Structures are given as structure tokens and as C-alpha cells.
Amino acid sequence: MIPFHLRPDEIINEVNEFNAKLHHGIHTLSEIGDIDVGASEKEPVYHEDKLVLYHFKPLAKKLNPVPILIVYALVNRPYMADLQDGRSMIQGLLQAGQDVYLIDWGYPDAADRYLTLDDYINGYIDRCVNYIRKQRSLDKINLLGICQGGTFSLCYSSLHPDKVKNLITTVTPVDFQTKNDLLSRMVRHIDIDMVVDTIGNVPGELLNYTYLSLKPFRLMGQKYMDLVNLLQDKEQARNFMRMEKWIFDSPDQVGEAFRQFIKQFYQQNGLVNSMVRIGEDTVNLKKVTMPVLNIFAAADHLVPSDSSKALKKLIGTKDYTELEFPGGHIGIYVSSKAQKLIPPSVGEWLAKR
Amino acid sequence: MSKKDTSSSWTEDWMKTQRQYLDAMSAFHNSSANSTENKTNTNTNPMAGAMDFWWQTLSPKISEENLEFIDNMAEQGRVFYALSEQFINLLKAINEAAETEENWENVLTSQFDALKSFFTDMDNGKNVVSGMMNAWSLLPMDTLQRSFSSGSIMPGDFLEDLKPEALEEVTDKFLSIPGVGYTRESQENIQNGIRLWNKYQNTHREYNNAMFKVGIRALDNMREKIVKMSIEGKEIKSMREIYDIWVDCNEDAYSDYVFTEEYSDLYGKLTNALMAVKLNGQNIVDEFLKTMNIPTRHSMNTTNRRQQQLRREHKQTIKKLEDMEDQIKAMQAGIVPTRQKSVASGGNPLMVVSKKKPRATKKKTAKKKIRSKKTKSVSGKRKKSGTKSDKIVIKL
Numbered sequence: 001m002i003p004f005h006l007r008p009d010e011i012i013n014e015v016n017e018f019n020a021k022l023h024h025g026i027h028t029l030s031e032i033g034d035i036d037v038g039a040s041e042k043e044p045v046y047h048e049d050k051l052v053l054y055h056f057k058p059l060a061k062k063l064n065p066v067p068i069l070i071v072y073a074l075v076n077r078p079y080m081a082d083l084q085d086g087r088s089m090i091q092g093l094l095q096a097g098q099d100v101y102l103i104d105w106g107y108p109d110a111a112d113r114y115l116t117l118d119d120y121i122n123g124y125i126d127r128c129v130n131y132i133r134k135q136r137s138l139d140k141i142n143l144l145g146i147c148q149g150g151t152f153s154l155c156y157s158s159l160h161p162d163k164v165k166n167l168i169t170t171v172t173p174v175d176f177q178t179k180n181d182l183l184s185r186m187v188r189h190i191d192i193d194m195v196v197d198t199i200g201n202v203p204g205e206l207l208n209y210t211y212l213s214l215k216p217f218r219l220m221g222q223k224y225m226d227l228v229n230l231l232q233d234k235e236q237a238r239n240f241m242r243m244e245k246w247i248f249d250s251p252d253q254v255g256e257a258f259r260q261f262i263k264q265f266y267q268q269n270g271l272v273n274s275m276v277r278i279g280e281d282t283v284n285l286k287k288v289t290m291p292v293l294n295i296f297a298a299a300d301h302l303v304p305s306d307s308s309k310a311l312k313k314l315i316g317t318k319d320y321t322e323l324e325f326p327g328g329h330i331g332i333y334v335s336s337k338a339q340k341l342i343p344p345s346v347g348e349w350l351a352k353r
Numbered sequence: 354m355s356k357k358d359t360s361s362s363w364t365e366d367w368m369k370t371q372r373q374y375l376d377a378m379s380a381f382h383n384s385s386a387n388s389t390e391n392k393t394n395t396n397t398n399p400m401a402g403a404m405d406f407w408w409q410t411l412s413p414k415i416s417e418e419n420l421e422f423i424d425n426m427a428e429q430g431r432v433f434y435a436l437s438e439q440f441i442n443l444l445k446a447i448n449e450a451a452e453t454e455e456n457w458e459n460v461l462t463s464q465f466d467a468l469k470s471f472f473t474d475m476d477n478g479k480n481v482v483s484g485m486m487n488a489w490s491l492l493p494m495d496t497l498q499r500s501f502s503s504g505s506i507m508p509g510d511f512l513e514d515l516k517p518e519a520l521e522e523v524t525d526k527f528l529s530i531p532g533v534g535y536t537r538e539s540q541e542n543i544q545n546g547i548r549l550w551n552k553y554q555n556t557h558r559e560y561n562n563a564m565f566k567v568g569i570r571a572l573d574n575m576r577e578k579i580v581k582m583s584i585e586g587k588e589i590k591s592m593r594e595i596y597d598i599w600v601d602c603n604e605d606a607y608s609d610y611v612f613t614e615e616y617s618d619l620y621g622k623l624t625n626a627l628m629a630v631k632l633n634g635q636n637i638v639d640e641f642l643k644t645m646n647i648p649t650r651h652s653m654n655t656t657n658r659r660q661q662q663l664r665r666e667h668k669q670t671i672k673k674l675e676d677m678e679d680q681i682k683a684m685q686a687g688i689v690p691t692r693q694k695s696v697a698s699g700g701n702p703l704m705v706v707s708k709k710k711p712r713a714t715k716k717k718t719a720k721k722k723i724r725s726k727k728t729k730s731v732s733g734k735r736k737k738s739g740t741k742s743d744k745i746v747i748k749l
Contacts, residue, residue, distance in 0.1 A: 002457050003583040004444055005590050014592050015437060022430050029423050113654075114661035123668065182611060189621025191628065198632040200654075217603045224429040225596065 018228065025231030032234050035241045039085040040094060042102070046131045050106030053128045056082075056090060060097035064350055066165055067099040067132055067141050071125060071156075073148035074257065075207055077249045078104050080333050081146060083242060087334045092343025098350070103128055103149075107251040113200050115254045117155075117261065118279035125156050129163050140165035140290075142350060147171050147303060147329075151265065154311070155278055158287045166353050167288065168346060170295040171329050173303045175310035177269045182214050183302065187266050196259040204250025211247075214301055243334070272310065285311075291319035293349050295342065300329040321349060436599060437592050439468055458580055465576045469569055539640060546633040553626035560623050563610070571606035575599060 046053035070090070072078035081102065082090040093100050103125070108115070132141050143164050145153030150172025157164045176184050195202070212219045231237050270276035276283040292315060296308035305324065312320055323345055325332045332338050443464040450460040575598060582589065589595060610616055639649040 002447060003579055003587055003589050004447065005588045006444060006592070010590075011437070011441065011592055015434070018430070018433060018593075022426070026423050026426065029426075110653075111657060111660070114658045119661075119665065123665075127668075127672075180612070185612065185617040186620050188617050189625075191621075191625045194625060194628045194632060198628045198635065215604060216607065217600045220425070221429055221432060222597070222600045224426045225433065225593075227426060228429075 021228045021231070025228050025237070028231045028234055028237045029241070032237050032241065035238060035245050037079045037084065037242055037245065038082050039088040040082050040091050042082075045101075045135075046128060048124060048127060050108060050112065051124050051128075052104045052106065053131065054102045054104060056094055056100040056102070058099055059091075059094040062097055063099050064097050064142075064347075065099075065136075066138065066350075067101055067136060068093065068144050068168075068350070069128060069132060069141055070100065070102040071143060071145045071149035071153045072103060072105065073146055074105055074120075074253060075148055075204075075250065077246060077251070078102055078146075080246050080330070083246065083334050084239070086336070086339065087239075089333045089338070089343055092339055093346060096343050096347025098347060101128070101132055105251070108201060108254045109252070110200060113255045116256050116279075117152075117264075120257060121152055121155050122159065122279050125152060126160065126163075129156075129160070133163065139163070142166045142168070144168040144346070145170065145172055146333075148173070148261075151271070154271070154285065154288060154315075155276065155283045157290065158283045158285055159278060159281055161287055161289055164290050166291045166293070166350060168293045168295065168349075169308070169311065170342075171297055171300055171303045171308065171332055172294070172311070173265070173307045174314065175269065175272050175307045176266045177272075178304050178306040178310070180304045181307060183210070184266050186210065186213075187262055190262075192259055192262045192267070196255045200255045202253040202255065202258050204252050207253065208248055208250050211302065243330075272314065285314040286316035288315040289317050291321075291353050292317050293321045293323065293346065295323045295325060295332070295345075297325045297327050297329055297332045299327055300332075302329045319353070433592070433596060436596055439471060440592065440595050443468070461576060461579065465572055469572050539637075542633065542637050542640065546630065546637065549626070549630045549633050553623075553630050556619075556623050556626045560619055563616070563619060567606050567610045568603070570609075571599075571603040574606055575602040578602060 040059075041057040042054040043057075044052045045055045070078070070081060072081065082088045085091070090100055090102070105124075129141060129143075133139065140163055143153045143157060143166070145151065145168070147170070150169035151174070153167060153169060154172065154174070157167045173181075178184070227240060230240060264270040264276045268275050271283065271285060274282065274284060292311070294308060294311050296303070296305045298305055300308075309322065312322065323342075325338060325341060327335055327337060332342065443461070446460050446464050447457050450457050578598060578601075579589070589598070635650055639651055642649045
């Protein structure tokens with residue numbers, strides 16, 4: 001039997017309908033103006049170079065006395081964690097009684113080219129942690145790492161276990177050579193020294209397109225076709241544009257740190273093979289002895305869940321918890337399903353510790 | 354199967370309707386648009402052509418921030434039209450086959466062969482279905498080229514139009530001439546640059562061929578999927594379904610390939626080849642700048658590296674000073690941090706109270722004698738307190 005059940009008039013109607021929606025959608029988009037991001041009230045409390053440490057205004061009456069520091073990735077911008085009202089992990093954490101700080105790395109430029117992972121982890125992160133410890137007169141604080149920020153948090157916790165009370169990693173790559181990790185395959189044979197020596201800082205635009213190349217037809221084509229059906233009202237258009245803004249808001253990557261990250265983590269799979277050197281020290285995950293909550297996304301195409309789950313066998317803690325989110329890498333922060341699951345789970349987990 | 358219209362002109366009518374629709378839409382949005390713009394349009398698909406015209410009139414009114422995004426969306430509109438047009442032809446042929454009792458699967462195969470030619474025709478690829486082929490044409494060529502040229506000291510892509518097919522014959526002779534004289538090194542750099550460019554172009558051609566095969570495989574997959582659907586009694590009821598099947602098949606074919614070692618190898622080779630070209634270009638530029646006594650990239654890197662090292666040392670010094678201040682405050686308040694804590698936080702070990710008694714020397718200044726006495730006194734008062742027992746109470 002021929003599977004095509006299309007009459008010419010139906011095709012005409014369909015294309016006409018598509019035209020009308022496209023036309024309407026484009027006009028909607030042309031009228032929505034600037035896109036605002038951020039849902040929660042915050043104030044900058046510490047500055048250093050381009051880094052800003054933010055403190056969020058607490059929402060709950062009863063606060064966890066131990067603050068939580070969110071360490072974001074160097075890739076993309078941290079407002080993903082606080083995108084908009086109702087789509088904000090930070091808002092959820094605040095409602096769950098957490099006292100939240102966040103590191104915003106800013107946009108590095110050529111003058112920052114020689115920042116190393118040591119500068120980021122033993123420098124910036126450590127100084128932010130010390131700032132909070134000092135302000136709160138605490139020995140230890142809680143740490144929550146997002147994606148690459150989770151990898152940094154792991155390294156930091158291994159190097160400074162005396163300053164971390166509880167560690168939460170979200171969609172964090174640990175094993176950088178799992179079989180379904182396309183990013184890892186793409187960079188495996190690249191001469192990263194020549195890349196960094198040639199271009200210095202790595203343009204954010206390159207990272208954007210690299211991510212798109214993981215699923216090119218869906219992310220550069222089908223997504224926009226689907227969008228035509230969504231743009232019947234301005235609010236939906238704004239929500240979509242907010243995500244789109246975040247996706248393409250990519251700071252350049254500092255050359256030296258990028259070189260070290262690709263070489264040590266991706267090419268040498270350094271966390272698994274205990275070969276990551278940060279400054280004078282080698283990262284030994286067995287030194288991560290504080291309680292760890294590892295959150296990952298089952299359908300993550302950027303950081304495969306296997307990559308995150310590898311943590312369990314590598315760390316030294318006896319208090320390890322896993323939480324699998326049934327969604328993707330970004331959905332874990334912005335989907336309505338995530339809002340109901342992630343922040344309350346983090347709150348409950350911390351409350352027990 | 355629904356009722357079929359076998360009129361030979363129905364596709365033309367459909368095109369005409371679409372054109373009228375889009376023309377009307379464009380007239381609605383900008384009646385003052387310059388009609389000559391449309392004449393310069395090279396699109397052969399009337400719907401996509403009208404779409405381009407409409408887009409040209411609308412785009413100046415859209416904010417810069419949204420322009421690229423909306424352009425992407427409009428591009429997918431063009432893709433949809435182009436894909437629709439191709440599948441209209443396919444459906445028409447199948448309908449005609451059904452009337453003549455010809456095997457529809459044979460017609461499907463021959464139509465897919467035609468589709469392969471259409472998609473793999475570079476002129477079509479550039480003019481009509483550029484959006485459709487975006488995934489292949491943009492990645493990684495455009496990505497690497499644009500990103501690395503923006504990050505390079507040589508602005509723009511000055512090598513874009515150099516094609517190795519024409520170049521190689523000429524360059525082979527040129528490259529065989531050894532560099533001589535005062536400018537020997539410069540000549541060799543330029544010769545090396547051309548060698549690297551040829552290598553990059555060859556690797557890029559290899560990459561394009563690989564992606565070409567993926568595109569062909571995607572169409573084969575699509576044909577097989579449609580046949581399978583017919584066997585399973587499934588129906589395709591809309592153009593959007595066809596589009597989605599097309600996307601799925603492309604993603605599957607792409608995924609099958611990019612997870613191979615061959616792809617990983619090729620992607621690395623391509624990136625490395627392009628980097629080598631850019632690095633060579635930078636060295637040549639640096640050489641020119643040097644002769645004009647202008648700071649080179651190399652010298653700027655040295656400056657930046659030294660500056661970073663100074664900043665690092667500066668921060669370490671500040672940290673030490675802050676730790677010392679804290680410890681002085683703590684001492685003033687009657688509390689001294691433990692050796693363990695102080696050392697762990699990078700504090701000044703000199704400020705930590707030692708368990709050992711200070712060794713008295715015969716010749717001491719008055720100041721040293723006082724300090725020694727104080728230390729002794731502190732050591733003598735050390736005691737443990739609770740679980741976090743490292744704190745020591747002292748009296749100065």
C-alpha cells in the first residue's frame with residue numbers, strides 16, 4: 001500500500017497555514033522587544049577582575065545556616081540557573097530555604113588569556129569560598145556545581161575538603177570518554193596546543209556551533225519549524241527567545257584554561273585516570289569525602305549520564321546520592337518538571353546533613 | 354488512500370497559488386518595496402523566491418538582536434518550500450504510477466535518485482536549498498573559518514577563494530624553487546603557507562565527500578523508511594510528517610557516521626590543517642610587523658603572560674597580608690589559629706605558635722629576647738578544647 005495520503009488541496013492548505021503562522025510568528029518576534037532574564041533579587045557582594053559573586057535575597061523564613069555557592073561553567077552564562085519566574089533553579093532553592101551565592105565569571109578578553117585552571121580553582125573559587133566563610137564565620141560551606149562548574153567543584157573539593165561541607169554536582173562530566181560522548185570524539189585528535197597558540201582565547205561562537213553540530217538538523221532546522229507553531233502569542237515567543245538568547249550568549253574561553261581543560265579532562269580523561277594537575281597538586285577524587293549529591297539528566301546529549309555516573313566509583317565519600325532527572329541538559333534547570341523535582345530534592349538532601 | 358488528483362498541471366497551480374499568496378503578503382507589508390529587487394533573485398523555487406522578497410522588505414524593520422534568529426526561522430520556511438516542491442514531484446510520479454499499475458516502489462527509488470542529484474547539486478545547494486544543506490555546508494567549514502578568522506590577526510578569510518584544483522599545478526612549480534638570498538626565510542614561510550593551504554583544502558574536500566555520503570545515506574534511509582511504513586500499514590498525511598522523517602533520517606545517518614573513529618580522525622585532521630594555515634599566516638604577519646617596529650602578536654603574548662604572572666603573585670601577596678591581618682586581629686582578641694589551620698589556609702607560618710621552646714642564643718638583641726620570652730609563655734599555655742580542639746588560648 002502506498003503510504004502517502006496527501007491530496008493536493010490538503011498540501012496547499014498545509015503550506016498556506018504554515019505561511020500564515022510563519023508570517024504571524026515573525027511579526028510577533030519583531031514586536032516583543034528586548035528580552036529580560038533573571039527572576040530573583042540579588043546583589044553583587046564580591047568583585048575580582050571580571051568575576052562577580054552574587055548573593056541572592058533569601059525567600060524563606062527559615063534559612064539553612066550553611067550557605068550554598070553555585071559554581072557555574074565557563075561556557076555560556078549563569079542566568080540559565082535563574083532564567084525567569086517559574087523557570088529558575090535558584091528561585092526553587094531560595095524557596096527551599098537555601099542561602100544562595102553564585103559566581104558569574106563574566107566575559108574574558110585577550111588580557112585574560114593566560115588564566116589557568118589553577119587561577120580559576122585555587123584562585124577565584126577559593127577566594128569566593130573564603131569570602132563567604134569569613135562573612136558567615138563558618139569553616140565550611142555547601143558547593144553546587146553546574147556542568148563544567150561541577151567538574152571544577154569536584155576538583156576544588158578534592159583540593160580543599162576542609163572548606164566544603166556538602167557537594168552537589170549537576171550534569172557534571174566526570175568520565176570524559178564514554179562511548180556516546182560526541183564532544184569527546186570531536187576533540188580527541190585535535191592538536192589543542194596549536195589551536196590555542198594560534199587563536200588565543202577560543203571564540204564563544206565556535207562553541208555554539210560545536211554544540212549545534214551534535215544534532216545539526218534538529219537544532220538548526222526542526223527547532224525553528226516547531227517554533228512556527230508556538231509563536232501564536234507574545235509570552236510564548238518571549239520564553240523561546242529567552243532560551244535562544246542564553247544558548248547564543250557564549251563568552252570566549254580563556255586560552256590557557258581551555259588548553260588545560262581539553263587536554264587533561266577530554267584527551268587524557270584525567271579525572272578517571274587521576275592525571276589532572278591543578279597548580280602544584282594532582283586531583284585525587286578519593287579526597288572528596290564530604291557528602292555528595294550527583295544530579296544528572298537521562299537524556300543529556302552534551303554530558304551523557306554515564307559520564308556523570310562514573311563519579312560514584314571514583315570518590316572517597318561514604319555518603320553518596322544519585323538523582324536522575326528524566327530530561328535533557330538544559331531542561332534540568334528550566335523545565336517545569338525540573339522545578340518540582342530538583343530544588344526541593346536538594347533542599348531535603350541538605351537538610352538531612 | 355485518499356482521492357488522487359492526477360491533473361498534470363496541479364503542481365503548477367499550487368506553485369502559482371503560493372506565489373500569489375506570498376506576493377500578496379509582501380505587498381501587504383511593504384507596498385513601497387522596490388520591485389526590481391525581486392528580479393535579481395536567483396531562486397528557482399517560486400515560493401522561496403517570494404519568501405526572499407518578502408523577507409527583504411521586512412528585515413529592515415526587525416531589531417538587530419532578533420534578526421539572525423528570525424532569519425534562521427525564515428530559512429527553515431525556504432527549506433520547507435523546497436522540500437515540499439521536491440516531494441510534490443515525487444507524489445505526482447507515484448500517483449501516475451498507481452494509475453498505470455507500475456510498481457510504486459520502483460518509482461519511489463527513481464524519484465529518490467532524482468532527489469539525490471538535486472540535493473547534491475552544488476548550484477542547487479547554494480541557491481535553492483542552502484538552508485536545507487546548512488548542516489553540511491556550515492559545519493565545520495563555516496564554523497572553523499569564521500571563528501578562527503575572527504580570532505586571528507588576519508581579518509576575514511583572505512584564502513576563501515583560493516581553490517587547490519587551479520592552484521596546485523601552479524604552486525607545485527613555485528614550491529619546488531628553493532628560497533635564496535636575504536629573504537630566504539620569508540620565501541620559505543610563504544611556500545610553507547601554500548603547502549599548508551593545499552593540505553587544508555584537500556582535507557576539507559575529504560570532509561565534504563564524507564558528509565556528502567552521509568547525505569546520500571540519509572535519503573536511502575528515508576526511502577527504506579517509507580517502504581517499511583507501507584508494509585506496516587502506516588500513513589503519511591502531511592508535508593510536515595515528510596519533513597520530520599527527512600530530519601530523522603538525516604540525524605540518524607549523521608549520528609551513525611560521527612560516532613566512528615574515522616570521523617573523529619577526520620575532524621581532527623581538518624581542524625589541525627586549518628590551524629596550521631592560520632598559524633603560518635600569523636607568523637608572516639608578525640614578520641611584517643616586526644620590520645615596521647610595530648608590536649607583534651608574539652610580543653603581546655609575552656606581555657600578557659608576564660602580566661598574568663605578576664597579577665598572580667600580587668594576589669598571593671594580598672592573600673598573605675590578609676591572613677596576617679586576620680591572625681594579628683585574632684591574637685589581639687586573645688585567639689590564635691592553630692598551626693594546622695593556618696598552614697592549610699596558606700597563612701603565615703611564622704605567626705603560628707610552635708610547640709618547641711625557642712632555642713636561646715647567647716647573643717640576643719633586647720627585642721629578640723622579648724619575643725622569645727613571649728613565645729615561650731604562649732607555648733606553655735597551650736591546651737586542647739573539645740573536638741575542634743586546635744584552638745589555643747593565649748595571653749599576650
